[in-house]
Amino acid sequence: MNKQASTNTQVLICGAGAAGLTLAIDLARRGVAIRLIDKLPAPFAGSRGKGIQPRTLEVLEDLGVVDRLAAVGAPYPVQRLHKADGTFTDSQEVMVSPPTPEEPYRTPLMVPQFRTEAVLRERLAELGGTVEYGRALTGFDQDADGVTATVAGPDGTETIRCGWLVGGDGGRSFVRHVLDIGFPGKTLGVRAVVADIALEGLSRDFWHRCGEGDMDRQIGLCPLPHTDLFQLQAPIPLEGEIDLSVAGLQAFIDDRWTAGRLKVNRVDWASAYSMNARLADRYREGRVLLMADAAHIHPPTGGQGLNTSLQDAYNLGWKLAAVLAGAPDALIDTYEEERRPIAAGMLGLATGLLEKAKQGEIKRGREVHQLDLGYRFSSLAPDAVRPEDLLQPGDRAPDGRLAGAAGGAKRLFDLLAGPHWTLLARAVDPAALPAPRPGLHVHRVGGASGDLRDPDDVLGATYGLAEGEAVLIRPDGYVAAFPAATDGARLEGYLAEVGLDAPSRAARAA
Secondary structure, rough: OOOOOOOEEEEEOEEEEHHHHHHHHHHHOOOOOEEEEEOOOOOOOOOOEEOOOHHHHHHHHHHOOOHHHHHHHHHHHHHEEEEEOOOOOOOOEEEOOOOOOOOOOOOOOOOHHHHHHHHHHHHHOOOOOOOOEEEEEEEEEEOOOEEEEEEOOOOEEEEEEOOOEEEEOOOOOOOHHHHHOOOOOOEEEEEEEEEEEEOOOOOEEEEEOOOOOOOOOEEEEEEOOOOOEEEEEEEOOOOOOOOOOOHHHHHHHHHHHHOOOOOEEEEEEEEEEEEEEEEEEEEOOOOOOOOHEEEEEEEOOOOOOOHHHHHHHHHHHHHHHHHHOOOOOOOHHHHHHHHHHHHHHHHHHHHHHHHHHHOOOOOOOOHHHOOOOOOOOOOOOOOOOOOOOOOOOOOEOOEEEEEOOOOOOEEEEHHOOOOOOOEEEEOOHHHHOOOOOOOEEEEEEOOOOOEOOOOOHHHOOOOOOOOOOOEEOOOOOEEEOEEEEOOHHHHHHHHHOOOOOOHHHHHHHH
């Protein structure tokens, strides 16, 4: 590629971590033209963000990869706390709950980050996309119609003209710095080492810990599923170099591990880092957007960083695609409106868990699962006159079991899967429902002409729907509204705001 090369695309994504890959997948399945670049010469090789929370598993099911992730991951192992006298105690510190019809995933999954990203790259390839490694964003300018970006790669410099630029390029984001967006927060006074090492001397059936409650002695060794590796995690002094070689980490473990001799055979990846909690002042500047670590960085406690980042992309994808297809530009503003408060809450949670971890308390419960997060506060969640104990606009849409009119079993998540909106109408007169259109799936549940049946009263018991009522569910699996079947004009107004305008009378007649 020569220095004058120039290409066009609809969305340029900078950063091919889990969030960048998720956004690329979501846009690709919507037919949006994308470029996904990363300045690294090859895929990230570390295990760093290894916890996939239950809500994220629901997202990954919609994207078509949850079973692939489960195949290369495993449940969190029981924790074994070793004591200086050679004894130990075992405990289950990660809450394990059986699935329910409403919540099919209720236990976190452990998957090394390099495996998560490999699965997402495979899915992107199926959709015709790829990651362009060794390409660094070096500058960009924007105008009312788009962004002109300069990208340097091994074969020269390229100018890319795009409708939107998304910066998912990490905590030291080049995109954020160019935009001069503040990144306030704090350094948390904790520095740590994390490393993927091949190790002899420990059972792979447990997550081993030693020195809990003493920041100068703490060390954890977690077996990474379907590998011969353990992830080493330990706090380290705030100052000074850390030797991350085989010999260096052997000496580090020898100094802290009091429960027998361990042997380090190999170091596949290692990093020493300072923990921070920071949140960008804003997520949008014109046609340039921030997501993931470029917008918020978390301490690793509670496994919230990767999950919050991936769900940023899942929230942004359908909104970008809708605006590119003609929806009002204001729809993009709801991305920051919805996701920034979520990130702020997760930063508070992870920071609080870090303080507990300093004292040796590492138990994790439902608070880290992200199943109870929602957007009731969003401008996309209109007020609904509903009892407080019922599902509300902005809440996560639960799963449930229905039946097709032909007799086959149907999961609600199967009906929601894909890039469309879904309207479930319970015994509603078909004449009162919106006209057919691309991007909206309408299902009539019950009644003489219903394509679905509800033998277990899922819509009544879980969604609080009475006969003659409907629920509109967003592409990202959150309740949009409970439109009254008698107020078609109000529903059409809402659909127009999100890019699902009613077809013209001529189009209906065609």
